[in-house]
Amino acid sequence: MRESRFPIVMLGLALLFLVGPFVVVFISAFSGDRTLAFPPSSFSLQWFAKVLTVEAFQASFVTSLWLGVLSTLLALLMGIPVAYALARYQVPGAEVIRVILTSPLILPALMVGLALLRYFVLIGNNSISIGLLIGHTALLLPYAVRVVSASLANLPRDIEDAAMSLGANRLQTFFRVVLPNIRGGVAAASVLAFITSFNQVPVSLFLTGPGVSTLPIQMLLYMEYTYDPTIAALSTLLILFSILFVLLTERLLGISKYV
Amino acid sequence: MRVWLGWLALVLVLSVGLAQQRTLTVSGFGLNQNLIDKNITRPFEARCNCKIVWEVGNNADRLAKLAARKDNPNVDVALLGDYFAQLAANQGLLERLDTSKLSNLNELYDFAKNPLGGNFAVAFTTYAISIAYRTDKITTPITSWRDLWRPELKGRIALPNITTTQGPPVVWLVNRAFGGTDTNVNPGFERLSALKANVVTYYNQSAQLAGLFAQEEVWAAPVGRFAWGNLLATGKPLAWARLSEGQAGVSNVAVLVKGSRNQELAYQFIDFIISREVQTAQANDLVDSPVNRNVRVSADKAAQLTYGLQQIASLRTVDPDYIIKVRDAWIQRWNREVAR
Amino acid sequence: MLSQSPARLAAWILLSPALLFVAVFFLLPVVALLLESFHVGQTYGLNNYLAFFADDFNREVYWRTLWISLLVTLVSALVCYPAAYAVLKINPRWRGLIIGLIILPLMTSPVARTYTWLVVLGREGIVNKSLIETGLLQEPLRILFTEWAVFIGLLQLMMPLMLLSLVSAMENLPKDVVPAARSLGASEGQVFWRVILPLTREGLVVGGTLVFTGCVTAYVTPALLGGPRVTMLATLLYQKAGVTVDYAAAAVISVVMLLTTLLVNFLLRGRAAKTARAA
Numbered sequence: 001m002r003e004s005r006f007p008i009v010m011l012g013l014a015l016l017f018l019v020g021p022f023v024v025v026f027i028s029a030f031s032g033d034r035t036l037a038f039p040p041s042s043f044s045l046q047w048f049a050k051v052l053t054v055e056a057f058q059a060s061f062v063t064s065l066w067l068g069v070l071s072t073l074l075a076l077l078m079g080i081p082v083a084y085a086l087a088r089y090q091v092p093g094a095e096v097i098r099v100i101l102t103s104p105l106i107l108p109a110l111m112v113g114l115a116l117l118r119y120f121v122l123i124g125n126n127s128i129s130i131g132l133l134i135g136h137t138a139l140l141l142p143y144a145v146r147v148v149s150a151s152l153a154n155l156p157r158d159i160e161d162a163a164m165s166l167g168a169n170r171l172q173t174f175f176r177v178v179l180p181n182i183r184g185g186v187a188a189a190s191v192l193a194f195i196t197s198f199n200q201v202p203v204s205l206f207l208t209g210p211g212v213s214t215l216p217i218q219m220l221l222y223m224e225y226t227y228d229p230t231i232a233a234l235s236t237l238l239i240l241f242s243i244l245f246v247l248l249t250e251r252l253l254g255i256s257k258y259v
Numbered sequence: 260m261r262v263w264l265g266w267l268a269l270v271l272v273l274s275v276g277l278a279q280q281r282t283l284t285v286s287g288f289g290l291n292q293n294l295i296d297k298n299i300t301r302p303f304e305a306r307c308n309c310k311i312v313w314e315v316g317n318n319a320d321r322l323a324k325l326a327a328r329k330d331n332p333n334v335d336v337a338l339l340g341d342y343f344a345q346l347a348a349n350q351g352l353l354e355r356l357d358t359s360k361l362s363n364l365n366e367l368y369d370f371a372k373n374p375l376g377g378n379f380a381v382a383f384t385t386y387a388i389s390i391a392y393r394t395d396k397i398t399t400p401i402t403s404w405r406d407l408w409r410p411e412l413k414g415r416i417a418l419p420n421i422t423t424t425q426g427p428p429v430v431w432l433v434n435r436a437f438g439g440t441d442t443n444v445n446p447g448f449e450r451l452s453a454l455k456a457n458v459v460t461y462y463n464q465s466a467q468l469a470g471l472f473a474q475e476e477v478w479a480a481p482v483g484r485f486a487w488g489n490l491l492a493t494g495k496p497l498a499w500a501r502l503s504e505g506q507a508g509v510s511n512v513a514v515l516v517k518g519s520r521n522q523e524l525a526y527q528f529i530d531f532i533i534s535r536e537v538q539t540a541q542a543n544d545l546v547d548s549p550v551n552r553n554v555r556v557s558a559d560k561a562a563q564l565t566y567g568l569q570q571i572a573s574l575r576t577v578d579p580d581y582i583i584k585v586r587d588a589w590i591q592r593w594n595r596e597v598a599r
Numbered sequence: 600m601l602s603q604s605p606a607r608l609a610a611w612i613l614l615s616p617a618l619l620f621v622a623v624f625f626l627l628p629v630v631a632l633l634l635e636s637f638h639v640g641q642t643y644g645l646n647n648y649l650a651f652f653a654d655d656f657n658r659e660v661y662w663r664t665l666w667i668s669l670l671v672t673l674v675s676a677l678v679c680y681p682a683a684y685a686v687l688k689i690n691p692r693w694r695g696l697i698i699g700l701i702i703l704p705l706m707t708s709p710v711a712r713t714y715t716w717l718v719v720l721g722r723e724g725i726v727n728k729s730l731i732e733t734g735l736l737q738e739p740l741r742i743l744f745t746e747w748a749v750f751i752g753l754l755q756l757m758m759p760l761m762l763l764s765l766v767s768a769m770e771n772l773p774k775d776v777v778p779a780a781r782s783l784g785a786s787e788g789q790v791f792w793r794v795i796l797p798l799t800r801e802g803l804v805v806g807g808t809l810v811f812t813g814c815v816t817a818y819v820t821p822a823l824l825g826g827p828r829v830t831m832l833a834t835l836l837y838q839k840a841g842v843t844v845d846y847a848a849a850a851v852i853s854v855v856m857l858l859t860t861l862l863v864n865f866l867l868r869g870r871a872a873k874t875a876r877a878a
Contacts, residue, residue: 004787007685014682014762015697017755018704021715024725028718035473035493038718038725055296078620081613089610097614100621107629108816108860110833111853114840115628118635125331138625141617170609199708202818205837209324210284210314210333219710220819221315223717224463225289227470227493232718235711242706246699323844414741420827422842460744460826474721476743594656598827 022239029236031229040229047233054230059211060218067214068197071136072190078137079144080186084174086145087152088160102142109139109202117206128209135203140193147192151185152178191249195242281309283524286325286337288511289315290466290486291546298540303531309524317464318343319422325352325516335519336528340424341374341382341510342579342586348379349583354515355379360526363534363551368568371510371533371550375579380512383532384485384547387506387565387574388428391487392479393472394496401479401500404436408450412457415478417471420461421593427582428507429481430589432575436504441581444589452596461598469493483509484565488545491563508565508574511547542566636850651851657835661855664832667746668814671753672807675761679806683765684795698766705759713823716752717743720824748824749831756820757813761806768802769795804867812860832856 024038032042051057082101086094104112112135121131155178163173179186204214213221223231287295292315300311314321318340325337325347332352339347347353356378358364364372364381371382392401397411407416419425434440434447459476462468465486471477473493482490490497513529515522531537538551548565549556556566565571639646651657686697704712719725720742727739742748772795780794796803821831830838832852840849 007681007688010678010681011685011689011697014678014758015700018758019700021712021719021755022703022707024719025711025715036470036718037474037723038728056292078617082617085610085613089606089613091607091610091614097618100626101617103621104625106857106861108833108853108856110816110818110836111629111632111857112625114836114846114849114853115632116624117840118846119628119631120624122327122331134624138621141621145617195706199706199710201709202816202833205818206840210286211282211312216708216710219708219714220822221289223710223714223823225292225315225466227467227473231711231714235708235714238708238711239703242703246703246706250695250699250702319842323842326844458828459741460828463827474717475723475739476721476741599656599659 025232025235025239028229029232031232033229035227036229036232047229048237050228050230051234051237054222056213056218056222057215057234060213060215063213064198064215067132067136068194071133071140071197072193074133074137075140075144075193076148076186076190079141079189080148082145083148083152084178087149088157098145101145104138105142109200110205112138113203113206116203121207128207128212132204132207132212132214135207136197136200139200139203140197143193143196144189147189148182148185151182151188155181188249191245195245281307281521281524282312283307283309283336283521283528284312284314284334285528286314286316286321286334286339286516288317288338289313290464291489291544294541294544294546298537298544298546299532302537303528306531307524307527311528317422318424322347326350329517332516332518334516335521335525337514337516338383339380339512339514341380341512342427342577342582343424344380344512344514345375345579345583347514348375348377352517353379354517354519354522356381356515356529357526361530361533363530366535366551366553367533368550368552368571370571374510374512380514381529381533382510382512382550383529383538384541385508385510385550385565385571385574386484386548387508387570388425388432388481388483389502389506390479390500391468391472391482391490391497392500394498396478400498401502403503404433406500407457407479407481408454412479414457414459416454416457417460417462417468417477417480418451418454418458419465419481420463420598421590423463423465424509425465425481425483426593427586427589428509428577430593431577431582432504432507444585448592448596451593455597455599465489472497485511485547487563491545505573505575508571508576510550632850633854635847636854638847647847647851648855651848651855660830660832660835663746663829664815665859667750667753667831668811670750671757671814672761672811675754675758675810676803676807679758679761679765680791680795683762683769686762686766687769701759701762701766704755709756709817709819712756713752713819716748716755716824720748720751743824744826744828746825746829749821749829752820752824753814753817756817757810760809760813764802764806764809765799768799768805772798804870807867808860808864811863815856815860 028036028038028040029047030043030045031037031040031047032044033040085091086098091097116131116135120126120134121128159177159181160173163177164170168176199216200214201216201220204217208214208217219231219234292313300313304311314324314334321337322339322343325332325334328334329352337347344353358372358378361381367381371385374380374382390401390407419429421427421430430444430447430451433451434444437446437450439446459471462471462480465482466489468477468480468482468486469489469492471480472490472495487499513532515525515529519525533551535551535553538549538554539556541547542549542554542556542564543560545560545563552568556564561567565574634643636647637643637645686694689697721727722739722741726742727736730736731739776794776798777790780790785793816833818833818837821829821834822837825831825834832855836849836852836856839845839852
């Protein structure tokens with residue numbers, strides 16, 4: 001029986017559409033011209049050099065790294081206990097709890113940013129950086145709960161029962177038995193959470209101020225002011241990082257299961 | 260667990276460390292920021308032994324931020340277009356300047372010393388608004404605002420959005436060019452509405468224009484002189500139109516934000532940017548046209564700037580009070596009739 | 600019962616930090632914003648909403664957001680069904696690479712991804728240049744700053760979500776249904792409509808909801824590719840809050856956004872449930 005080629009052709013087109021533009025940006029990034037044009041008339045590495053010298057990028061890159069690391073840690077610190085409690089205890093109203101904790105994913109992120117700016121920063125008179133950290137943490141919490149829950153579901157309860165029958169208490173069992181066994185899930189959750197935070201725009205959009213800004217927001221700002229291939233070079237670097245991440249995590253963790 | 264606590268401690272130390280440094284927060288335009296850093300930020304930081312933190316964006320965005328943070332300001336000095344500064348003053352966001360603390364004030368042209376009245380501001384540059392256009396694509400020179408309606412410009416011009424500093428002055432000038440008056444802006448709006456077919460986009464930042472010209476999206480656009488250096492850097496053949504209706508003039512001013520906790524530094528900063536050395540450096544880099552009468556630049560540079568009392572006097576200044584009075588209505592009307 | 604209460608206590612100790620955090624720092628501000636959208640002078644009412652929809656500019660923005668989002672959802676479903684089917688039929692050796700290529704855009708900064716379209720779609724961009732060189736066009740097409748640019752940008756941004764949802768739905772298809780249907784003489788079209796589609800509806804609903812919600816709430820794409828001429832709900836929201844400091848209007852827009860996505864989510868789920876029952 002002859003299968004039609006139509007599905008394969010559609011897949012090819014879809015992939016071309018998804019990844020093809022990246023190739024164009026790669027090539028533009030090596031442009032030797034003064035402004036962005038494709039194809040470039042000459043080639044150079046000057047725009048990569050420029051990326052490294054733009055002060056706004058350096059400062060916001062550091063902010064984004066810190067923000068990503070801290071909000072991921074906070075989300076895991078709060079999310080792992082939740083996933084464990086929901087998996088191992090019969091909690092009344094577990095469904096409601098799940099809905100509350102995933103609400104940051106359902107609400108438009110712009111709304112979250114605006115709400116935090118208006119009530120937490122302006123009316124509550126708190127610092128923008130803390131507002132930014134809170135917004136990101138809330139956004140990552142659902143990922144942490146979901147991914148860790150999924151890997152807890154795959155962990156047979158028998159080992160825990162065995163550990164406890166050997167005299168370990170709950171806490172010891174958790175740290176000695178459960179945590180080592182779900183570390184793949186925790187690692188996957190961290191990677192997903194960090195990337196989500198690092199690329200986040202709408203929540204950060206309202207939560208920037210003098211001296212406090214994330215890399216994506218600075219990129220948006222820079223694009224409004226300059227039309228040289230610097231952003232192409234920076235985008236290329238970011239895309240390369242993503243490729244590295246995807247390769248590593250897919251190989252180590254099989255992250256596509258969790259996306 | 261201990262590792263996490265370590266991280267948190269590090270963050271606390273970092274944030275406390277930052278808070279202790281003496282910093283001056285300046286709200287600025289962001290255009291040519293690298294040149295501004297060279298001419299202003301670094302020399303000033305070296306002199307004051309402090310750090311300047313910039314908040315950049317267009318006037319409307321930054322005014323909104325000032326207003327939102329009225330009770331707890333996080334900006335010390337703001338650089339704004341004249342009527343945006345007037346809006347800020349009307350909203351009670353500004354401190355009156357004690358001009359005795361500005362040693363360079365007397366070097367400025369008279370109009371720059373107290374442009375809003377009430378000593379709310381000092382102008383640090385003034386510029387003309389005209390039309391920049393591609394000389395290779397548009398062979399008959401543009402000499403009037405009416406030329407934007409030429410059919411050959413279909414899909415080839417960009418207009419400043421009404422919320423930008425250049426927006427209302429351009430509406431005002433176009434309205435005048437088509438026979439309107441300050442009390443009757445129907446001719447202007449009707450013609451602008453009919454211009455839609457020629458407009459690629461409405462820009463929110465003058466800086467976007469360089470990109471639009473470079474990428475061949477746009478052949479002509481009304482723009483402030485301060486963006487001219489940026490446009491020339493695209494390498495495209497461009498000309499600055501000499502309009503028969505005359506050019507509009509707008510000033511950019513420095514203001515002190517009410518509630519600033521760094522007033523002393525703020526005065527030093529304002530005094531610094533109107534000094535002869537800074538104004539000369541900014542003029543030579545085509546960042547801002549000078550208003551310090553002691554600035555001398557070569558004829559070459561002068562031709563690219565709004566330079567000298569004679570040229571400045573020829574500009575038709577738009578009254579900030581008038582723009583403020585009509586702005587809300589114009590924004591409404593623009594959104595309804597023009598920008599869609 | 601008594602032996603349960605320490606366990607219950609333990610569960611609440613584990614749950615409370617996250618619940619408290621979300622309640623205090625997240626739900627509280629959001630609820631305050633919700634209330635503000637109904638706030639009129641000293642009382643509450645629908646006036647802000649009525650005023651918002653009375654302005655025909657706002658209505659135009661709403662319809663534009665709605666149709667672009669629906670079109671993106673529809674087109675991505677049409678493209679991704681056969682594509683997802685192909686992913687499963689492909690040599691397993693290549694599958695990892697293909698999945699990697701689908702995930703890659705999801706892991707990349709949306710700013711970088713949207714920026715690529717500025718390079719590709721411009722008048723001097725590669726699309727226009729190749730169309731002119733092949734003689735298909737005389738004059739370059741104006742794509743940037745039109746609704747089509749926003750459509751293309753959103754489609755690329757959201758398609759991986761649909762594709763992954765459908766791939767995982769199809770992975771759960773019983774292995775032998777397609778060959779069984781084929782051996783009974785069903786044509787390829789019949790296999791799709793009668794077998795694959797009903798069995799993967801859940802994936803379509805999940806993918807559709809993700810894509811539609813993503814489109815309605817996306818900020819970067821309409822801001823960069825649309826500009827002021829193609830205002831969408833998200834860019835209007837930013838304008839109201841960030842430029843005109845009209846928080847009531849911004850609150851109204853965010854609630855309208857939320858309700859729209861919830862409604863479409865609800866409709867999709869309802870349809871899926873109905874057809875599942877019918878089948």
